[in-house]
Amino acid sequence: MGGAQPLAASFAGAVSLNIECQQSSIDFRLRTRYLDKQAKDLDDALRLVQEHTAKGEAVSIGLLGNAAEILPELVKRARAGGLKPDLVTDQTSAHDLINGYLPAGWTVAQWRAAQADPSQHARLKEEAARSCAVHVQAMLDFHAMGVPTVDYGNNIRRSPSTRA
Numbered sequence: 001m002g003g004a005q006p007l008a009a010s011f012a013g014a015v016s017l018n019i020e021c022q023q024s025s026i027d028f029r030l031r032t033r034y035l036d037k038q039a040k041d042l043d044d045a046l047r048l049v050q051e052h053t054a055k056g057e058a059v060s061i062g063l064l065g066n067a068a069e070i071l072p073e074l075v076k077r078a079r080a081g082g083l084k085p086d087l088v089t090d091q092t093s094a095h096d097l098i099n100g101y102l103p104a105g106w107t108v109a110q111w112r113a114a115q116a117d118p119s120q121h122a123r124l125k126e127e128a129a130r131s132c133a134v135h136v137q138a139m140l141d142f143h144a145m146g147v148p149t150v151d152y153g154n155n156i157r158r159s160p161s162t163r164a
Contacts, residue, residue, distance in 0.1 A: 002091045003034035006060030010036065014086075015052045016060045017045055019067045021102045026062040038062040042070060046083050067092060068104040068131035071138035078145060088142045088149040094132055103127035104134060 006029065009016035018035065020026050029035035036059045039045035045063045052059040063070065067090070078084040093100025098121055102111050106127070114120035143149040 003029055003032065005089060005091055006036075006062070007034045010058045010060045013058045015049050015058065017049055017063060017085075018060060019063050019065055019070050021064070021066050022108055023064055026064060029062060034060075035062045036060045038064070042073065046077075049083060066102055066104055066131070068135040068138075071135060071142075075138050075141045075145075078142070084145060085142065085147055088139055088147055090135070090139065090151045092132075092135070094128075097125045097128040097132075101128040101132060104131040 006016050006018045017039075018029075020029075026035065026038055030038060037048070039048055039061050042063065042065070045061055048059070048061050052061075071088075074083075074085070098115055102108065103124065104127075106114075111124070114124040139149050139151070
């Protein structure tokens with residue numbers, strides 16, 4: 001999660017749900033007011049989205065988690081009649097699979113340790129690319145539901161596991 005999307009969404013009068021894998025980034029965005037609040041978990045995040053949408057309030061909500069894990073769950077819930085977003089966008093640093101993309105199922109500590117150990121870089125790249133593929137598939141699933149879906153020019157669609 002960068003600061004641009006939550007701030008832009010709020011300026012545009014929208015409610016945004018912003019997924020970030022590092023608590024320190026959420027804390028920084030809250031402190032600098034690029035993000036309005038943090039949800040406790042996905043259920044809390046969706047409750048907040050519905051609450052603020054119903055009130056017509058522009059609010060940016062941060063959610064600690066991994067997009068490769070949360071987006072497929074949001075797709076599943078939308079297919080089951082749950083909340084369907086008006087727009088899906090992405091701003092992961094997929095252009096750098098070692099330093100910019102946390103693989104699904106990994107903790108930040110595991111990720112940092114693998115980044116620091118060059119012998120782990122091939123495994124890290126492979127796991128990150130596999131996670132990118134899951135992430136992109138969830139974005140494509142939203143697109144298939146009629147949800148406008150865009151990326152931030154971050155090369156997530158060009159990750160090795162996402163190429164056709």
